[in-house]
Amino acid sequence: MQLHDLWFAVIAVLWTGYFFLEGFDFGVGVLTRLLARDRGERRVLINTIGPVWDGNEVWLISAAGATFAAFPDWYATLFSGFYLPLLVILVCLIVRGVAFEYRAKRSGTQWQDRWEWALFVTSLLPAFLWGLAFGNLVRGVPIDADKNFTGDLADLLGPYALLGGLVTLTLFTFHGAVFTALKTTGDIRPRARRLATMAGPVCAVLTAAFLAWTQLNSGGSVSFVASAAAVGALLAAVVANAAGREGWAFGLSGVTVVAMTAALFIALFPDVMPSSLDPRWSLTAENAASSPYTLKIMTWCAALATPVVMLYQGWTYWVFRKRIGTRHIAGNH
Template sequence: MHLHDVWFVLIAVLWTGYFFLEGFDFGVGILTRVLARDERERRVLINTIGPVWDGNEVWLLTAGGATFAAFPDWYATLFSGFYLPLFAILVCLIIRGVAFEYRAKRDGERWKRSWEQAIFWASLLPALLWGVAFANMVHGVAVDSGKEYAGGVLDLLNPYALLGGLVTLSLFTFHGAVFTALKTLGDIRLRARALAQWLGLATVVLAAVFLAWTQAHTGNARSLVALVLAVAALLSALLLNRAGREGWAFVSSGAAVVATVAMLFLALYPDVLPSTLDPAWSLTVSNAASSAYTLKIMTWVAGFFTPLVLLYQGWTYWVFRRRIGVQHIPAPSKAVPATVAADQP
């Protein structure tokens, strides 16, 4: 196996880790407007991901940086051709981070609701757009002989890509609902479990259609195995969630995310960005890769730092492993009327 093949696998692992981790916190962000009934329940949901959401985004930075360094032509064509959707994702991630930090800076109800709306939309749109982007990457786009994207934005909104967006949206929301049931107490936990059942059923249908379409278009024996594992993991998550085995249900929903992303990369290889204009113009792991020396240096750096990052992030999840509920959230303080405040000495 050549180093460019190794780095294709490593980049696939990084994107898979990102979608596994960021997937459930996108889902929780969406549930703040779907599941939560009042401000205290929204605070419970936000607090379940509060200590970890920013660490989850490190996987995106690492995956993007690794793609840039290991496959510069892939990075350049992908990020120039998908500029608007990727820019929209970036804006959403910025707004989402600001919303988490600024929401509690003032006590005004309108202030908090505005930032809560921002959390919802800035979680929903990336969950949708990532699926659109990756579906287009697997299906192929108009790459010309100069390795440039020759299509337009509307070309990215084809039926296959839109279905891919719905799959990631439903899958991440289901993953987030299972995570919420795992991390909360009381009534919100029970409602999260019930909602996860409906979300899981919708996800199974959408994912089965999308993955079967992918298999028929660009699949192989390896991707077929991943397809079967993805569907099996989704069904397992549904059964375990219904039985109240939230920890194992979360493991299964996470396995469904992993198997789904793995199938896309397995169906894509050895291409990294197929051309719909001429297969000879497709970007592959060999013609889009950096030099062997660059890949060798990157391998040594990754081998040293990756275990440290994994240990630190694992420790973070262990420290913040306990469940929380509305009983841990103080009731919102009522503002003192101005006329009363004026009479105080």
């Protein structure tokens, strides 16, 4: 395996980890308005992800940094062509982080309510826009012979990309609902299961349609296996959730996220950004990569740092593993 192929796989793993972890994170943020009935229940939901949300975003930073260093042409074309949706995502992530920290700085109802609405909106928009971005990444966008994006915003709003946005939004919401059922106690727990039971079939239909479309456009035998695994795991997660097997439901919803992301990257390879104008102008893992020496240094650094980061994040989840409910929430500040 060439180093540029290895780093394509590494970046795929980083995005997979990000969507698995931040997926339920975004889903819980969406549920603060769909599931919670009052401020106490919203505080329960926020507290389920409060200790881990910032650690989850490390995977995004790592994926963007690895793309910048390993595939500079991919990074440049991606961030210039997808400038507006990625800018909206960036602003949402900034405001979302501020909402987590500032919401409890004052006890006023209006102050807290505004930050809770900000948390909801900045969870919903990225959940949709990531699917939109990856849909365009796999489908292909206008790229000329000089590796420049030549389209506009309308080129990013095709039906396939919009369907991808709906898939990630519904899938992350379902993922967040089964995580909520796993992490909470009291009345909110069965309501989270009921919401997941309602959202699961809708999510399954959208996911199956999106992956079938992907398979018809650019899939192969390996991506077909990953797509089938994603749909099968999602259906099994719906069944497990309905049976009250919350741990199994969350694990299977996580398998769905992992398998779907893997299917998209497998369908994309060896391209990193296909050109819809001429396949010869597509950016590939080979022609968009940094020098072999740069990739070699990056490989050594990643081999040393990655285990430390994963051990630390795993320890964080272990420390905050217990369920919480409204009885654990103190009164207003």
